[in-house]
Amino acid sequence: MSEPVNIENMSAKEMLGYFQNKLDEEAREHKKNGKLVCWSSSVAPSEIFVTMDVALCYPETHAAGIGARHGALDMLEVTEQKGYSTDLCSYARINLAYMDLLKEKALSGNTPEKLAKCPGADIPLPDVVVATNNICNTLLKWYENLSYELNVPFILIDAPYNHTMPVAPHNKKYMAEQIRHAITVLEKLSGKSFDWDKFREVQKQTQRSVKYWLKIAEMGSYKPSPLNGFDLLNFMALIVCARSRDYAELTFKKFVEELQQKEKEGKYAFGDNEQQRLVWEGIAVWPHVGHTFKSLKSRGMLMTGSTYPNVWQLAYEIDNLESIGESYSNVYTNTCVQNRARVLGDVGELGKCDALILHQNRSCKLMCFLNQSCAEIVHDRLDIPYVLFDGDQTDPRNFSPAQYDLRVQSLQEMVTDQKKQQRSPKS
Amino acid sequence: MLTLGIDIGSASSKAVILADGQTIVSQRVIQAGTGSSGPQRVLDAVFKKSGFSWDDFDNSVVTGYGRFSIEEVKNQVSEITCHAKGVAFLVPGVHTIIDIGGQDVKAISLDDRGFISKFFMNDKCAAGTGRFLEVMSRVLELDLSAMGDLHFQSRHPAQVSSTCTVFAESEIISLLSKGTPKEDIVAGVHYSTAVKAVALANRVGLRDEVVMCGGVASNRGVVDAISKSLNRKVSIAPLAQLSGALGAALIAAEEVRRRKDAGRTSAAETQGNHAPV
Numbered sequence: 001m002s003e004p005v006n007i008e009n010m011s012a013k014e015m016l017g018y019f020q021n022k023l024d025e026e027a028r029e030h031k032k033n034g035k036l037v038c039w040s041s042s043v044a045p046s047e048i049f050v051t052m053d054v055a056l057c058y059p060e061t062h063a064a065g066i067g068a069r070h071g072a073l074d075m076l077e078v079t080e081q082k083g084y085s086t087d088l089c090s091y092a093r094i095n096l097a098y099m100d101l102l103k104e105k106a107l108s109g110n111t112p113e114k115l116a117k118c119p120g121a122d123i124p125l126p127d128v129v130v131a132t133n134n135i136c137n138t139l140l141k142w143y144e145n146l147s148y149e150l151n152v153p154f155i156l157i158d159a160p161y162n163h164t165m166p167v168a169p170h171n172k173k174y175m176a177e178q179i180r181h182a183i184t185v186l187e188k189l190s191g192k193s194f195d196w197d198k199f200r201e202v203q204k205q206t207q208r209s210v211k212y213w214l215k216i217a218e219m220g221s222y223k224p225s226p227l228n229g230f231d232l233l234n235f236m237a238l239i240v241c242a243r244s245r246d247y248a249e250l251t252f253k254k255f256v257e258e259l260q261q262k263e264k265e266g267k268y269a270f271g272d273n274e275q276q277r278l279v280w281e282g283i284a285v286w287p288h289v290g291h292t293f294k295s296l297k298s299r300g301m302l303m304t305g306s307t308y309p310n311v312w313q314l315a316y317e318i319d320n321l322e323s324i325g326e327s328y329s330n331v332y333t334n335t336c337v338q339n340r341a342r343v344l345g346d347v348g349e350l351g352k353c354d355a356l357i358l359h360q361n362r363s364c365k366l367m368c369f370l371n372q373s374c375a376e377i378v379h380d381r382l383d384i385p386y387v388l389f390d391g392d393q394t395d396p397r398n399f400s401p402a403q404y405d406l407r408v409q410s411l412q413e414m415v416t417d418q419k420k421q422q423r424s425p426k427s
Numbered sequence: 428m429l430t431l432g433i434d435i436g437s438a439s440s441k442a443v444i445l446a447d448g449q450t451i452v453s454q455r456v457i458q459a460g461t462g463s464s465g466p467q468r469v470l471d472a473v474f475k476k477s478g479f480s481w482d483d484f485d486n487s488v489v490t491g492y493g494r495f496s497i498e499e500v501k502n503q504v505s506e507i508t509c510h511a512k513g514v515a516f517l518v519p520g521v522h523t524i525i526d527i528g529g530q531d532v533k534a535i536s537l538d539d540r541g542f543i544s545k546f547f548m549n550d551k552c553a554a555g556t557g558r559f560l561e562v563m564s565r566v567l568e569l570d571l572s573a574m575g576d577l578h579f580q581s582r583h584p585a586q587v588s589s590t591c592t593v594f595a596e597s598e599i600i601s602l603l604s605k606g607t608p609k610e611d612i613v614a615g616v617h618y619s620t621a622v623k624a625v626a627l628a629n630r631v632g633l634r635d636e637v638v639m640c641g642g643v644a645s646n647r648g649v650v651d652a653i654s655k656s657l658n659r660k661v662s663i664a665p666l667a668q669l670s671g672a673l674g675a676a677l678i679a680a681e682e683v684r685r686r687k688d689a690g691r692t693s694a695a696e697t698q699g700n701h702a703p704v
Contacts, residue, residue: 360550372630385543390550400551402492410507410546417508417542 012235012255019247020237023056024121030055031124036190039126039146041139042240043311043331044157045179045324047206049130050244051199052186057123058241059095065237066094067286067394069119076395078114089363090395092142099125099146128152128189130182134159134334135311136366153189155182159328162335167326175325202244203318209243210314212252219259220304220351225277226262228269229303229351230293231255233284239312275300276415279348281307281374282359282367287396288404295405299412305351307332307344337370341377348382354415356386357408362398385418387411428683431484432676433470433500434509434669435493438529438557439642440465441672442473444484448680453477456668460529461493486679490671492530504678506671507535507546513674514640514664515541522634525624525653525661526670527643529557534627536634547627553592555623557643562592563616566599567609571646577613578648585615595619613648621652628657636660640670 007015030037036054040046042061049056066072072090078097080086086093101115102125129152131143140156147154157178160171183194216235219227235255238248268274278296280303285292296303311331317323332343348356356378358371375386387407392398428448434441437460444453455472459465474480481487481499489500490509510526515537524535532555535546553559564571585602588595595616602612620643628637637659643649644667654661664670 385545388547398551403548403550406492406505406507407548409503410505410543413505413508414543421540421542 015251027055027057028124036127037124039129041131043135044130044132046244047202050202060091061237061240063091063094064286066120071119072394074114089138130155132157132159134331165339167329172322172326175329176321206244209248213239215256223352224268224274225304226259232309236309270302273300274302276354277304279305279353279356282361283393285391285399286394288399291401295408305347307347337373341374344374345378345381355384355411358388360388360390362392385414428485430676430679431487432672433489434671435466435491436460436528437492440469441669442469443672443676444477445676485683488675488679490675509671509674511535511543512677513670517664518638521638523637525639526641528641532556532623534631536631545631547630555620559592574613575647577610578617580610581614583611585611587615587619617648617652620649621656625656638664640664640667642668
């Protein structure tokens with residue numbers, strides 16, 4: 001392990017980088033010392049794994065990192081050559097490729113060229129995998145495949161889709177029972193008993209992380225805003241990977257303080273060029289994240305709200321497994337169109353948004369097949385225009401910068417015209 | 428007041444010179460788009476015909492896929508806004524527009540004031556665009572301009588896939604080899620083209636009659652197929668291929684008026700400030 005570092009003097013951004021590296025380093029240490037490493041879907045109950053001292057790695061975040069650092073094509077080539085369809089989620093394709101290369105390295109002792117070149121974090125192979133299908137159902141086969149290829153146990157926490165809200169009592173019980181079952185699996189795997197007192201502290205820690213995460217999102221409600229919404233997409237790495245550790249809380253707390261200071265000093269995200277405020281719906285286009293941001297920034301269009309980071313709004317009662325189960329079940333992607341539209345509208349309202357931009361993500365059917373229906377509901381509720389653009393979270397081939405720019409420019413022109421319309425007397 | 432509107436598309440370049448935001452002084456379409464000699468040729472043509480040069484314009488706006496390629500023009504406006512503006516000028520009271528160009532198909536809905544309320548476009552697929560028709564005309568060994576008339580001779584339109592230009596092309600080869608009459612294949616191609624536009628139009632919501640613009644609007648067969656598929660009257664905007672360039676010229680004129688109004692207001696305010704107490 002590296003020497004302890006004084007985080008007091010670090011900026012939130014530096015802390016983000018530091019803790020991300022630290023988490024990966026801890027996972028490698030765990031592997032070296034024979035402790036359990038788990039690959040987890042992004043919104044699975046991390047609390048039980050942290051309680052059992054299992055190191056967590058997150059394939060989705062890992063794949064996003066590879067995409068953002070322009071390493072996706074090499075990984076996608078590996079899975080496509082094995083016969084996986086390009087219609088499959090690109091996070092899954094990248095992770096299955098990474099797993100395959102790691103496995104090849106483990107079996108042969110040689111590092112495959114594509115693995116050596118991979119710009120993603122160096123994460124170890126898992127001893128167990130866990131998925132909660134509250135964010136998509138591709139996860140089921142993806143993780144089943146990981147489990148089969150690596151011959152490791154697969155813990156599935158099945159979150160039934162919520163056709164109505166709130167979450168039905170029987171679904172809360174079902175979720176709670178599955179969490180209990182997962183605990184027994186982990187006890188068996190680790191040979192250790194579950195420490196319920198530690199579990200209580202981990203839950204409290206998670207709630208503190210969530211509280212500060214939501215505080216960051218709330219900073220987008222200032223007009224002009226000190227918060228650039230694209231920063232949420234970066235800081236999100238810690239709410240995914242470290243919400244049950246103090247790493248997330250410390251970093252978010254620092255970021256909130258920085259934003260509050262900026263607000264006090266009148267230092268806004270786009271200076272004096274905040275022309276319009278947007279809700280961004282969907283995952284970022286990681287390989288083109290710079291382009292998508294710059295295209296908006298050049299027009300003074302600031303993202304002040306996004307539903308995607310709100311996925312980790314995991315508030316629950318301490319020591320109440322059904323409440324924990326409920327919070328992992330009512331993730332907005334796992335809920336009916338009415339609830340999704342409500343969440344989207346609330347985000348738009350909080351961020352005082354003028355328009356809505358929705359990513360039709362070829363990788364994520366669950367997140368985007370309801371986009372237009374939700375946008376229509378929000379359009380009626382907030383009277384703001386919307387636009388859809390075609391893209392992909394990590395397959396760079398599925399995004400066209402020119403198509404995106406045209407949609408963004410047209411959206412801005414619609415907002416401008418709408419404002420003119422509101423200013424002029426009714427005909 | 429003299430304004431210039433330029434529309435640099437993927438397949439053609441268009442320009443309109445407008446006097447006082449009302450009267451078209453000069454207009455031209457060149458069938459060569461961005462990255463070709465088309466943009467320069469279209470400008471040369473309208474300048475030559477009108478006798479005007481860059482210095483004569485009070486303002487100019489460029490739109491289209493190649494809107495960032497004209498160095499002399501600083502104002503770029505999206506083709507969505509320009510087409511809507513142009514068609515609303517040509518067909519007052521229009522609420523639903525379908526624009527089919529070389530590589531785009533768009534549906535736009537306008538509110539009662541002529542402002543855009545929604546728009547949808549095709550994404551990464553050329554099916555249903557002008558390029559799709561071009562490819563099919565080559566396979567059919569027909570001039571693109573002959574396809575519209577042939578459409579109305581069809582009695583049993585053939586089924587042509589709407590999902591992929593390449594697959595549709597091989598379907599046509601197969602239909603030709605089976606001896607299917609060309610007019611039926613042509614009608615099938617037009618119905619196939621209509622599928623994309625109709626889906627987008629239904630998404631923006633239909634209101635009153637639909638107005639078509641863009642280069643493909645000159646193909647009466649496609650217009651007929653869209654009309655039958657929508658079960659609704661579809662009319663063709665006058666100067667259909669020029670509506671984007673016209674919209675650009677109109678926006679340029681509005682900007683000039685705004686500047687003048689702002690100048691007057693500012694002058695009036697200045698006067699007011701100096702009024703004797």
